[in-house]
Amino acid sequence: MGAWRRPCRRRAPVAQSAEAGDLNSLESGFESQREHLDDPLVNPLPIRGDRRYLRGMKVLSTSWIVGIAVGLVYMLGIGLSGR
Amino acid sequence: MIGVRLRQHSLSIFFAVLFVLALIGQSVAGLISFNEDQLAHGAAAVTWIDFVTSSEFVVDVAENWQSEYLQFFLFIFATIWLVQAGSPESKEVGHEGIGSDEQQKVGRYAEPESPSWAKATGWRQTVYSNSLLITMGAIFLLSWLAQGIAGQTVFNAEQAEHGQDLLTLGEYLLSADFWNRTLQNWQSEFLAVGSMVALSIVLRQRGSAESKPVGTPHHEGAVSAE
Incomplete structure (x- = not known):
């Protein structure tokens, strides 16, 4: 089915802090965001073109x-065997 | 990092697990049903291994496979040329067709990270440009063939049991049994795809890639709402 594509959005603690008009919290917002970006669990998307990332997708596909091909060969084999 | 990798592929892994569980469930339920029929006819019950290596099991699996892959084959093909205004499953009205090389990023318009066959010219670019449709179509035809061959075996076993004439593969592929098995699956696939296209115009599922964002106007399709 067609996939709905939307631009990537990331939560922006900076913007929330700016609304409060507090420069200190603005700075801490930057720091917080930087920490999150370094955390692979929060920001797991690797850099585009990362070889391991691409290899993972190729392995998956x-x-x-291969799984589907095995299934088809199995079904055709059983059918042709006349079991 | 394993958790991160799993998360990146969670959608396909989720469906792979569901597929395996459903297939196992089908084999067990099918075995019970088959053995009930065997006992009712005074025949011996079979083992699970005997059942999953029989045409009885294969024909049921194959007839569902072929209809699912036909569904996607037709959906991929139809959405090249046909559109549905307001549906996220469709291109915008006026964007019908295969698109220019520039839009498709092939040949000299390919990007540095584009697949190598998209950068190529000639037959390799043609094959790669249609590879999804070719693959879905091939799986559909092969599973339909498997349904036909296994279905003939099952049908002839029943014919022999009732002392009736056996059919050749060609005769079976023209039989009511083959087309009943085929069309009962096709009708449900076409209904499901059509309703998905039509209902996604006015209905939403927040957070789903298959839906427009909740507040998107009904008249906006996939491209204009981005």
Whole structure:
């Protein structure tokens, strides 16, 4: 099915802090965001073109194709065997 | 990092797990149903291994596979040329067709990170440009063939049991049994796809990639609402 594509949005503690008009919290917002960006669990998306990232996607797609191919060969084999 | 990797592929992994569980469930339920029928006819019950390696099991699996892949084959193909205003499943009205090389980022318009066959010219670019449709179509045809072959075995076993004539594969592919199995699956797939296209114009699911954002006007489709 068609996928709805939306621009990537990230929560912005900076903007929230700016609304409060507090420069200190603005600065801490930057720091907080920087920390989150360094945390792979919060920001797990690797850099575009990362070889390991691309390899993971290729392995996944290949696994699906191989699995489906095995299923088709199995079904055709059983059918042709006349069991 | 394993958790991160799993999260990146959670959608496909989720469906792979569901598929395996459903297939196991089908094999167990199918075995019970088959053995009830065997006992009712005074025949011996079979084991799970015997059942999952029989045409009885294969024909039921294959007839569902072919209809699902036909659904996606047709959906991918139809959405090249046909549109539905307001549906996130469709391109915008006026954008029908295969698009220019520049829009599709192929050949000299390919980006540095584009797949190598998208950068290529000639047959490799043509094949890659249609690779999703080709793959879905091939899986559909092969699973439909598997349904036909396994279905013939099952049908002929029943015919023999009742002392009736056996059918060749060609005769079976023209039989009411084959087309009943085929069309009962197709109708439900076409209904599901059509309703998804139509209902997604006015209905929303917050957070789903298959829906427009909740506040998007009904008349906006996938492209204009981005």
